[in-house]
Amino acid sequence: MNKLRPNRMGWALILLLCLTLSVSGCFRRAPQKAEADKEADVVVLGGGGAGLAAATAAAEKGASVILIEKAAFLGGNTVLAGGAFNAVNPELQGKEELKQALRDELEEILEAAEGEFGDFKGTLATLKEQIQEYFASGETKLFDSVELHMIHTYLGGKRTDLAGNEIASDFALTKTLCTNAPKAKKWLEEHGVEFSDKIDTVLGALWPRTNSVIGMGNAYIKALSEAARAKDVEIMLETRGKELIMEEGKVVGVKAEDAAGKEITIRAKKGLVMATGGFGANPEMRAKYNTYWEDLPLEMPTTNSPHISGDGIVMGEKVGANLVGMGFIQLMPSSHPETGSLFSGVWGSAETQLFVNKDGRRFVNEYAERDVLSKAALQQEDALFFIIVDQQIVGDRDIEVMLERKDIFQADTLEELAEMIAVPPENLVAEVEKYNGYVDNQHDPDFGKENFGNRIEEPPFVATPRSPAVHHTMGGLQIDTEARVLAKDGKPIPGLYAAGEVTGGIHAGNRLGGNAQADIFVFGRTAGENAAEGK
Numbered sequence: 020m021n022k023l024r025p026n027r028m029g030w031a032l033i034l035l036l037c038l039t040l041s042v043s044g045c046f047r048r049a050p051q052k053a054e055a056d057k058e059a060d061v062v063v064l065g066g067g068g069a070g071l072a073a074a075t076a077a078a079e080k081g082a083s084v085i086l087i088e089k090a091a092f093l094g095g096n097t098v099l100a101g102g103a104f105n106a107v108n109p110e111l112q113g114k115e116e117l118k119q120a121l122r123d124e125l126e127e128i129l130e131a132a133e134g135e136f137g138d139f140k141g142t143l144a145t146l147k148e149q150i151q152e153y154f155a156s157g158e159t160k161l162f163d164s165v166e167l168h169m170i171h172t173y174l175g176g177k178r179t180d181l182a183g184n185e186i187a188s189d190f191a192l193t194k195t196l197c198t199n200a201p202k203a204k205k206w207l208e209e210h211g212v213e214f215s216d217k218i219d220t221v222l223g224a225l226w227p228r229t230n231s232v233i234g235m236g237n238a239y240i241k242a243l244s245e246a247a248r249a250k251d252v253e254i255m256l257e258t259r260g261k262e263l264i265m266e267e268g269k270v271v272g273v274k275a276e277d278a279a280g281k282e283i284t285i286r287a288k289k290g291l292v293m294a295t296g297g298f299g300a301n302p303e304m305r306a307k308y309n310t311y312w313e314d315l316p317l318e319m320p321t322t323n324s325p326h327i328s329g330d331g332i333v334m335g336e337k338v339g340a341n342l343v344g345m346g347f348i349q350l351m352p353s354s355h356p357e358t359g360s361l362f363s364g365v366w367g368s369a370e371t372q373l374f375v376n377k378d379g380r381r382f383v384n385e386y387a388e389r390d391v392l393s394k395a396a397l398q399q400e401d402a403l404f405f406i407i408v409d410q411q412i413v414g415d416r417d418i419e420v421m422l423e424r425k426d427i428f429q430a431d432t433l434e435e436l437a438e439m440i441a442v443p444p445e446n447l448v449a450e451v452e453k454y455n456g457y458v459d460n461q462h463d464p465d466f467g468k469e470n471f472g473n474r475i476e477e478p479p480f481v482a483t484p485r486s487p488a489v490h491h492t493m494g495g496l497q498i499d500t501e502a503r504v505l506a507k508d509g510k511p512i513p514g515l516y517a518a519g520e521v522t523g524g525i526h527a528g529n530r531l532g533g534n535a536q537a538d539i540f541v542f543g544r545t546a547g548e549n550a551a552e553g554k
């Protein structure tokens with residue numbers, strides 16, 4: 020035994036070896052934690068709708084929360100939004116009659132071939148049973164169901180890009196979205212958000228299931244920022260997330276830059292939620308990824324806040340997140356031709372709108388998806404068109420400023436209106452007359468409009484000039500139904516959650532109008548709750 024024990028010289032050699040290895044770092048040290056200036060259970064990046072929903076939900080689960088926002092104010096694109104929120108709402112939809120044109124739509128769904136609906140074929144089968152039951156019952160009120168919302172999301176999003184790549188909505192995410200949209204709306208109401216008592220179709224929503232928030236997007240931001248502050252969420256403005264911190268394969272925090280340009284490290288003990296929005300205001304990033312539009316000039320205006328520059332997508336990709344659907348960018352057809360702003364015009368629910376080009380002619384089904392409308396608009400002279408409405412839609416809105424700025428034009432006759440917008444009067448008059456006939460017959464033989472509002476007949480008439488602008492980026496970080504960010508191998512990246520426009524997968528090639536608000540609050544809330552539980 021003694022032979023195995025080292026002598027004095029042996030001990031000296033072992034000591035020397037240990038010293039060498041330790042100096043050269045060959046012994047595994049206990050993992051060093053990055054020094055943190057601040058820490059909380061949950062750290063949220065981005066103070067738009069998804070980020071505030073996540074922060075509030077996490078705090079309501081008892082977590083300590085820090086939210087960082089790079090702008091000097093909260094809100095992102097959410098505060099600019101109309102706030103149109105798609106969710107099945109039997110109470111309000113039950114007050115509306117099912118119009119003949121929509122009944123025809125349901126008949127068409129009964130004829131659809133399930134084989135063409137991919138992962139959604141079971142959904143279509145269930146929907147057909149629901150429609151048959153509805154018809155058999157003799158019911159006359161507006162039909163809707165979670166399955167119809169899912170099928171519209173699928174049909175609205177299934178697209179092929181310029182290279183022939185097909186994309187369709189992720190089934191599990193879409194089911195989660197449509198099933199939970201009414202619950203998210205209720206959650207918002209519990210936090211003080213109010214909705215109007217009428218169901219509409221926001222442009223490109225494909226069915227009357229749009230709930231209109233009172234006070235537009237600002238109402239969400241106001242209610243949730245108050246709720247977050249009431250739960251002691253620490254909100255740091257002018258603080259930009261720059262880089263995620265990974266330790267042993269887990270996201271544990273973020274390096275950020277504060278208002279004074281100083282780097283700070285914020286540690287997330289349980290989870291970090293990425294909610295930095297899309298990349299609609301980043302022309303270079305749009306150009307880098309676009310695979311859907313033949314021409315997407317860098318100078319094309321956008322409806323977005325300038326802060327929506329894709330930061331979270333870049334940060335997520337650096338820690339191994341899988342990106343999905345990045346090539347698909349939505350143009351909003353009805354944007355201001357120079358500024359891209361959205362709410363500088365007058366229109367109503369999609370079925371009430373009439374679009375004419377510079378020749379005074381209709382050129383598209385105004386109830387169609389936004390990419391269909393934008394493609395058609397881009398083919399018109401100067402990519403310009405006018406939304407024509409009458410006094411029934413203008414109602415008691417204050418339009419003085421819009422008139423002064425020549426954002427809109429108003430006249431007592433269609434002929435006068437046509438003169439003002441330099442459109443041949445006889446064409447505009449003939450087109451409106453023809454369109455009113457389609458409203459009466461609930462059938463549009465020219466473009467197949469699927470839903471009709473009022474006849475355009477009550478003066479004064481209003482025309483709003485419009486042209487497509489960049490509006491929404493459908494692609495982003497891949498998530499699962501628990502809002503966990505997925506790596507390229509399909510496994511969740513521990514510690515990292517995401518919600519809102521920074522994510523991809525649900526809206527595929529074209530988002531339905533009104534589906535983004537549902538998305539940010541359904542998944543924002545889930546992301547916050549799961550981050551709080553480290554799920």
Ligand SMILES: Cc1cc2nc3c(=O)[nH]c(=O)nc-3n(C[C@H](O)[C@H](O)[C@H](O)COP(=O)(O)OP(=O)(O)OC[C@H]3O[C@@H](n4cnc5c(N)ncnc54)[C@H](O)[C@@H]3O)c2cc1C
Pocket residue numbers: 064065066067068069070087088089090093094095096097098099100101102103104105221258259260261294295296297322323324326327328330331361490491518519520521532533534535536537539
């Ligand atoms: C004018 C307009 C009208 C719209 N109307 C509707 C509508 O009626 N219905 C509908 O469904 N959808 C609508 N949309 C789309 C919808 O509003 C957005 O998709 C949605 O609000 C995005 O929410 P979000 O929380 O994901 O991101 P945002 O609300 O955009 O918030 C992201 C936040 O992250 C911050 N941020 C970015 N980078 C960083 C960083 N590095 N560090 C810290 N913070 C960062 C941004 O400053 C921003 O505040 C509209 C969009 C626009 C632009």
